[in-house]
Amino acid sequence: MKEFLSCDWGTSSFRLRLVNVSGFQILAEETDSNGIAVTFALWKQSDRPEDERIPFYLDIINKYIVKIESKTGRSLSGMQVIISGMASSTMGFVDIPYSELPVGINGTNIGTHSIPANRHFEHDVMVISGMRSDDDVVRGEETQLIGCIDWLNGQVDDELFIFPGTHSKHISVSNNQITGIKTYMTGEFFELLSQKSVLRLSVENNYAEDNTQTSNSFKLGVNDAIAANLLNVAFKVRTNNLLNKLSKEENYNYLSGLLIGTELKELKTSLVKKITLVGGSHLGEYYKCALKELGLLSRMREINVTWTDEAVIRGQYKIYKTVIQ
Numbered sequence: 001m002k003e004f005l006s007c008d009w010g011t012s013s014f015r016l017r018l019v020n021v022s023g024f025q026i027l028a029e030e031t032d033s034n035g036i037a038v039t040f041a042l043w044k045q046s047d048r049p050e051d052e053r054i055p056f057y058l059d060i061i062n063k064y065i066v067k068i069e070s071k072t073g074r075s076l077s078g079m080q081v082i083i084s085g086m087a088s089s090t091m092g093f094v095d096i097p098y099s100e101l102p103v104g105i106n107g108t109n110i111g112t113h114s115i116p117a118n119r120h121f122e123h124d125v126m127v128i129s130g131m132r133s134d135d136d137v138v139r140g141e142e143t144q145l146i147g148c149i150d151w152l153n154g155q156v157d158d159e160l161f162i163f164p165g166t167h168s169k170h171i172s173v174s175n176n177q178i179t180g181i182k183t184y185m186t187g188e189f190f191e192l193l194s195q196k197s198v199l200r201l202s203v204e205n206n207y208a209e210d211n212t213q214t215s216n217s218f219k220l221g222v223n224d225a226i227a228a229n230l231l232n233v234a235f236k237v238r239t240n241n242l243l244n245k246l247s248k249e250e251n252y253n254y255l256s257g258l259l260i261g262t263e264l265k266e267l268k269t270s271l272v273k274k275i276t277l278v279g280g281s282h283l284g285e286y287y288k289c290a291l292k293e294l295g296l297l298s299r300m301r302e303i304n305v306t307w308t309d310e311a312v313i314r315g316q317y318k319i320y321k322t323v324i325q
Helices: 036-046 052-071 142-153 186-195 198-202 217-225 237-244 248-269 281-293 304-323
Strands: 001-010 014-020 025-032 082-085 112-115 125-129 161-164 168-174 177-184 275-280 301-302
Touching: 001 052, 001 304, 014 052, 014 304, 025 052, 036 052, 082 304, 125 304, 142 161, 142 168, 142 275, 142 304, 177 217, 186 198, 186 248, 198 248, 217 248, 217 281, 237 248, 248 281, 275 281, 281 301, 301 304
Parallel strands: 001 082, 082 125, 161 275, 275 301
Antiparallel strands: 001 014, 014 025, 112 125, 161 168, 168 177
Protein backbone atom coordinates (compact mmCIF):
# COMPACT_ATOMS: atom_id res chain seq x y z
CA MET A 1 0.00 0.00 0.00
CA LYS A 2 1.59 3.24 -1.19
CA GLU A 3 -1.24 5.57 -0.17
CA PHE A 4 -4.30 5.47 2.05
CA LEU A 5 -7.14 7.70 3.24
CA SER A 6 -6.82 8.58 6.92
CA CYS A 7 -10.06 9.54 8.69
CA ASP A 8 -9.87 11.00 12.19
CA TRP A 9 -13.49 11.36 13.28
CA GLY A 10 -13.84 12.94 16.70
CA THR A 11 -16.88 13.98 18.70
CA SER A 12 -16.81 17.53 17.35
CA SER A 13 -14.47 17.36 14.35
CA PHE A 14 -13.88 15.45 11.12
CA ARG A 15 -10.63 15.20 9.17
CA LEU A 16 -9.89 13.16 6.07
CA ARG A 17 -6.37 13.08 4.64
CA LEU A 18 -4.80 11.48 1.59
CA VAL A 19 -1.50 10.09 2.83
CA ASN A 20 1.60 8.89 1.01
CA VAL A 21 3.04 6.11 3.19
CA SER A 22 6.61 7.08 2.27
CA GLY A 23 7.39 9.67 4.95
CA PHE A 24 3.67 9.94 5.72
CA GLN A 25 3.34 12.94 3.46
CA ILE A 26 -0.15 14.49 3.48
CA LEU A 27 -1.11 15.05 -0.15
CA ALA A 28 -4.54 16.61 0.46
CA GLU A 29 -7.04 16.98 3.26
CA GLU A 30 -10.58 18.01 4.12
CA THR A 31 -11.75 19.13 7.56
CA ASP A 32 -15.13 19.92 9.07
CA SER A 33 -16.63 20.76 12.46
CA ASN A 34 -19.40 18.21 11.90
CA GLY A 35 -18.07 15.46 14.12
CA ILE A 36 -19.67 12.21 15.23
CA ALA A 37 -22.10 13.99 17.59
CA VAL A 38 -23.63 16.02 14.75
CA THR A 39 -23.59 13.04 12.39
CA PHE A 40 -25.29 10.83 14.97
CA ALA A 41 -28.00 13.46 15.46
CA LEU A 42 -28.56 13.57 11.69
CA TRP A 43 -28.77 9.78 11.64
CA LYS A 44 -31.41 9.75 14.38
CA GLN A 45 -33.39 12.42 12.56
CA SER A 46 -33.33 10.44 9.33
CA ASP A 47 -35.44 7.70 10.95
CA ARG A 48 -33.86 5.14 8.63
CA PRO A 49 -33.64 1.44 9.59
CA GLU A 50 -30.55 0.27 11.50
CA ASP A 51 -29.24 -1.76 8.57
CA GLU A 52 -28.78 1.50 6.65
CA ARG A 53 -26.63 3.09 9.34
CA ILE A 54 -23.25 2.11 7.89
CA PRO A 55 -24.15 3.35 4.35
CA PHE A 56 -25.45 6.61 5.87
CA TYR A 57 -22.08 7.33 7.53
CA LEU A 58 -20.05 6.12 4.54
CA ASP A 59 -22.02 8.48 2.28
CA ILE A 60 -20.76 11.37 4.40
CA ILE A 61 -17.15 10.18 4.13
CA ASN A 62 -17.59 9.76 0.38
CA LYS A 63 -18.54 13.43 -0.01
CA TYR A 64 -15.13 14.40 1.36
CA ILE A 65 -13.37 11.80 -0.79
CA VAL A 66 -14.98 13.40 -3.84
CA LYS A 67 -13.65 16.80 -2.70
CA ILE A 68 -10.12 15.40 -2.40
CA GLU A 69 -10.47 13.81 -5.85
CA SER A 70 -11.43 17.22 -7.20
CA LYS A 71 -8.44 18.84 -5.48
CA THR A 72 -5.94 16.27 -6.74
CA GLY A 73 -7.49 15.70 -10.15
CA ARG A 74 -7.42 11.93 -9.79
CA SER A 75 -9.66 9.01 -8.88
CA LEU A 76 -9.21 7.45 -5.43
CA SER A 77 -11.48 4.48 -6.15
CA GLY A 78 -10.30 1.32 -4.39
CA MET A 79 -8.02 3.14 -1.93
CA GLN A 80 -7.96 1.83 1.65
CA VAL A 81 -9.73 3.97 4.27
CA ILE A 82 -8.56 3.76 7.91
CA ILE A 83 -10.76 5.38 10.56
CA SER A 84 -10.08 6.10 14.23
CA GLY A 85 -11.78 8.18 16.90
CA MET A 86 -15.46 8.14 17.81
CA ALA A 87 -16.55 6.32 14.65
CA SER A 88 -16.25 3.06 16.60
CA SER A 89 -18.46 4.27 19.47
CA THR A 90 -22.18 3.88 20.10
CA MET A 91 -22.63 7.20 18.26
CA GLY A 92 -20.55 6.00 15.32
CA PHE A 93 -21.50 3.71 12.49
CA VAL A 94 -20.05 0.53 13.98
CA ASP A 95 -19.89 -0.08 17.74
CA ILE A 96 -16.62 -1.91 18.47
CA PRO A 97 -15.99 -3.04 22.06
CA TYR A 98 -13.08 -1.33 23.80
CA SER A 99 -9.82 -3.28 23.60
CA GLU A 100 -8.82 -4.43 27.08
CA LEU A 101 -5.41 -3.50 28.44
CA PRO A 102 -2.60 -4.31 28.08
CA VAL A 103 -2.20 -3.25 24.46
CA GLY A 104 1.13 -3.33 22.64
CA ILE A 105 2.64 -0.08 21.42
CA ASN A 106 2.81 -1.58 17.92
CA GLY A 107 -0.98 -2.01 17.91
CA THR A 108 -1.24 -5.63 19.00
CA ASN A 109 -4.51 -6.46 20.79
CA ILE A 110 -6.28 -3.41 19.35
CA GLY A 111 -9.75 -4.31 18.11
CA THR A 112 -10.67 -3.41 14.54
CA HIS A 113 -13.63 -3.90 12.24
CA SER A 114 -13.34 -4.27 8.47
CA ILE A 115 -15.98 -3.29 5.93
CA PRO A 116 -15.29 -4.56 2.40
CA ALA A 117 -15.73 -2.31 -0.61
CA ASN A 118 -19.01 -2.49 -2.52
CA ARG A 119 -20.64 -0.76 -5.45
CA HIS A 120 -21.92 2.06 -3.22
CA PHE A 121 -18.58 2.70 -1.45
CA GLU A 122 -15.58 1.58 -3.48
CA HIS A 123 -13.11 1.46 -0.59
CA ASP A 124 -12.12 -1.19 1.93
CA VAL A 125 -12.56 0.30 5.40
CA MET A 126 -10.81 -0.49 8.68
CA VAL A 127 -12.26 1.05 11.85
CA ILE A 128 -10.08 1.10 14.99
CA SER A 129 -11.54 0.65 18.48
CA GLY A 130 -10.61 2.41 21.71
CA MET A 131 -9.07 0.92 24.87
CA ARG A 132 -10.32 0.25 28.39
CA SER A 133 -8.93 -0.52 31.81
CA ASP A 134 -11.05 -1.85 34.66
CA ASP A 135 -12.49 1.61 35.33
CA ASP A 136 -11.56 3.99 32.51
CA VAL A 137 -11.68 4.30 28.73
CA VAL A 138 -10.01 6.14 25.87
CA ARG A 139 -11.04 6.38 22.23
CA GLY A 140 -8.82 8.16 19.72
CA GLU A 141 -5.77 8.97 21.84
CA GLU A 142 -4.64 5.33 21.67
CA THR A 143 -4.02 5.67 17.93
CA GLN A 144 -2.21 8.97 18.44
CA LEU A 145 -0.05 7.43 21.18
CA ILE A 146 0.91 4.45 19.01
CA GLY A 147 1.89 6.92 16.30
CA CYS A 148 3.97 8.95 18.75
CA ILE A 149 6.04 5.95 19.82
CA ASP A 150 8.22 6.13 16.68
CA TRP A 151 9.53 9.42 18.02
CA LEU A 152 10.93 7.40 20.92
CA ASN A 153 12.51 4.76 18.65
CA GLY A 154 9.86 2.23 19.54
CA GLN A 155 11.10 1.47 23.06
CA VAL A 156 9.06 2.69 26.01
CA ASP A 157 9.14 1.71 29.66
CA ASP A 158 7.86 3.32 32.86
CA GLU A 159 6.52 6.37 31.08
CA LEU A 160 3.39 8.49 31.46
CA PHE A 161 1.91 10.22 28.40
CA ILE A 162 -0.29 13.26 29.06
CA PHE A 163 -2.85 14.38 26.46
CA PRO A 164 -4.27 17.77 27.53
CA GLY A 165 -7.86 18.45 26.54
CA THR A 166 -11.44 18.84 27.67
CA HIS A 167 -11.04 15.38 29.16
CA SER A 168 -7.30 15.14 29.76
CA LYS A 169 -5.89 11.63 29.39
CA HIS A 170 -2.95 10.13 31.30
CA ILE A 171 -1.80 6.90 29.63
CA SER A 172 0.84 4.67 31.25
CA VAL A 173 3.27 2.52 29.26
CA SER A 174 5.46 -0.20 30.80
CA ASN A 175 7.77 -2.55 28.92
CA ASN A 176 6.28 -1.57 25.54
CA GLN A 177 2.73 -2.26 26.76
CA ILE A 178 -0.02 0.30 27.36
CA THR A 179 -1.04 -0.58 30.90
CA GLY A 180 -3.13 2.22 32.41
CA ILE A 181 -5.58 5.03 31.66
CA LYS A 182 -6.75 7.94 33.80
CA THR A 183 -9.19 10.59 32.61
CA TYR A 184 -9.35 14.06 34.19
CA MET A 185 -12.32 16.32 33.43
CA THR A 186 -10.10 19.39 33.75
CA GLY A 187 -11.25 21.29 30.68
CA GLU A 188 -14.92 20.59 31.26
CA PHE A 189 -14.70 21.68 34.91
CA PHE A 190 -12.96 24.88 33.79
CA GLU A 191 -15.77 25.63 31.34
CA LEU A 192 -18.47 24.93 33.93
CA LEU A 193 -16.84 27.00 36.68
CA SER A 194 -15.84 29.93 34.46
CA GLN A 195 -19.12 30.12 32.51
CA LYS A 196 -21.90 28.54 34.59
CA SER A 197 -21.03 29.01 38.27
CA VAL A 198 -20.92 32.04 40.56
CA LEU A 199 -17.21 32.27 39.68
CA ARG A 200 -18.14 33.48 36.18
CA LEU A 201 -18.62 36.97 37.69
CA SER A 202 -15.01 37.00 38.89
CA VAL A 203 -13.12 35.95 35.75
CA GLU A 204 -12.55 37.40 32.33
CA ASN A 205 -10.60 35.93 29.45
CA ASN A 206 -8.22 38.31 27.75
CA TYR A 207 -5.91 36.51 25.34
CA ALA A 208 -3.93 39.69 24.72
CA GLU A 209 -2.75 39.71 28.33
CA ASP A 210 -2.44 35.93 28.68
CA ASN A 211 1.14 34.69 28.86
CA THR A 212 1.43 31.43 30.75
CA GLN A 213 5.22 31.61 30.71
CA THR A 214 5.19 34.65 32.99
CA SER A 215 1.71 34.57 34.51
CA ASN A 216 2.18 34.79 38.27
CA SER A 217 -1.54 34.23 38.82
CA PHE A 218 -1.47 30.92 36.92
CA LYS A 219 1.53 29.76 38.94
CA LEU A 220 -0.18 30.89 42.13
CA GLY A 221 -3.17 28.72 41.21
CA VAL A 222 -0.95 25.69 40.61
CA ASN A 223 0.78 26.09 43.96
CA ASP A 224 -2.48 26.71 45.83
CA ALA A 225 -3.81 23.45 44.37
CA ILE A 226 -0.99 21.37 45.85
CA ALA A 227 -1.99 21.39 49.49
CA ALA A 228 -5.61 22.57 49.32
CA ASN A 229 -9.00 20.98 48.87
CA LEU A 230 -10.31 22.08 45.47
CA LEU A 231 -13.88 22.55 46.71
CA ASN A 232 -12.56 25.08 49.22
CA VAL A 233 -9.78 26.79 47.31
CA ALA A 234 -11.96 27.30 44.21
CA PHE A 235 -13.92 29.89 46.17
CA LYS A 236 -10.73 31.97 46.35
CA VAL A 237 -11.46 32.88 42.74
CA ARG A 238 -14.47 34.74 44.11
CA THR A 239 -12.68 36.34 47.06
CA ASN A 240 -9.65 37.27 44.95
CA ASN A 241 -11.98 39.52 43.00
CA LEU A 242 -14.11 40.77 45.90
CA LEU A 243 -11.06 41.69 47.97
CA ASN A 244 -9.19 43.20 45.00
CA LYS A 245 -6.33 40.71 45.22
CA LEU A 246 -6.42 39.76 41.53
CA SER A 247 -8.02 41.31 38.47
CA LYS A 248 -10.64 39.31 36.59
CA GLU A 249 -8.08 38.56 33.87
CA GLU A 250 -5.56 37.34 36.44
CA ASN A 251 -8.30 35.33 38.13
CA TYR A 252 -9.01 33.54 34.85
CA ASN A 253 -5.43 32.27 34.83
CA TYR A 254 -5.59 31.54 38.56
CA LEU A 255 -8.60 29.25 38.04
CA SER A 256 -6.80 27.50 35.19
CA GLY A 257 -3.80 26.98 37.45
CA LEU A 258 -5.99 25.56 40.22
CA LEU A 259 -7.54 22.95 37.96
CA ILE A 260 -4.43 21.92 36.04
CA GLY A 261 -2.49 21.87 39.31
CA THR A 262 -5.14 19.61 40.84
CA GLU A 263 -4.88 17.25 37.87
CA LEU A 264 -1.09 17.03 38.02
CA LYS A 265 -0.26 17.26 41.74
CA GLU A 266 -0.34 13.47 42.27
CA LEU A 267 2.73 13.28 40.04
CA LYS A 268 4.85 14.97 42.72
CA THR A 269 4.85 11.70 44.66
CA SER A 270 4.74 9.37 41.64
CA LEU A 271 7.71 7.11 40.95
CA VAL A 272 7.20 7.19 37.18
CA LYS A 273 10.56 7.86 35.52
CA LYS A 274 9.44 9.86 32.50
CA ILE A 275 6.52 12.17 31.76
CA THR A 276 5.83 12.93 28.11
CA LEU A 277 3.61 15.87 27.26
CA VAL A 278 1.92 15.26 23.93
CA GLY A 279 1.74 18.66 22.23
CA GLY A 280 -0.63 19.88 19.58
CA SER A 281 -2.85 22.31 21.47
CA HIS A 282 -2.56 25.69 23.19
CA LEU A 283 -2.96 23.83 26.50
CA GLY A 284 0.55 22.43 26.17
CA GLU A 285 2.18 25.61 27.46
CA TYR A 286 -0.11 25.62 30.51
CA TYR A 287 0.80 22.04 31.34
CA LYS A 288 4.50 22.63 30.79
CA CYS A 289 4.39 25.65 33.11
CA ALA A 290 2.47 23.65 35.75
CA LEU A 291 4.91 20.72 35.62
CA LYS A 292 7.75 23.18 36.13
CA GLU A 293 6.02 24.66 39.18
CA LEU A 294 5.56 21.15 40.56
CA GLY A 295 9.29 20.45 40.22
CA LEU A 296 8.81 17.83 37.50
CA LEU A 297 10.51 19.52 34.57
CA SER A 298 13.58 17.26 34.81
CA ARG A 299 11.38 14.20 34.16
CA MET A 300 9.36 15.85 31.40
CA ARG A 301 9.84 15.79 27.67
CA GLU A 302 7.56 17.24 25.03
CA ILE A 303 6.57 15.82 21.66
CA ASN A 304 6.47 18.70 19.20
CA VAL A 305 3.29 19.94 17.57
CA THR A 306 4.15 18.79 14.04
CA TRP A 307 4.96 15.24 15.12
CA THR A 308 1.85 15.08 17.29
CA ASP A 309 -0.40 16.32 14.50
CA GLU A 310 0.83 13.56 12.21
CA ALA A 311 0.80 10.87 14.92
CA VAL A 312 -2.74 9.73 14.10
CA ILE A 313 -1.84 8.74 10.53
CA ARG A 314 1.32 6.93 11.66
CA GLY A 315 -0.66 5.13 14.37
CA GLN A 316 -3.40 4.14 11.94
CA TYR A 317 -0.88 2.73 9.49
CA LYS A 318 1.01 0.86 12.21
CA ILE A 319 -2.21 -0.74 13.47
CA TYR A 320 -3.27 -1.61 9.92
CA LYS A 321 0.07 -3.33 9.22
CA THR A 322 -0.13 -5.25 12.50
CA VAL A 323 -3.65 -6.49 11.72
CA ILE A 324 -3.02 -7.60 8.14
CA GLN A 325 0.24 -9.45 8.92
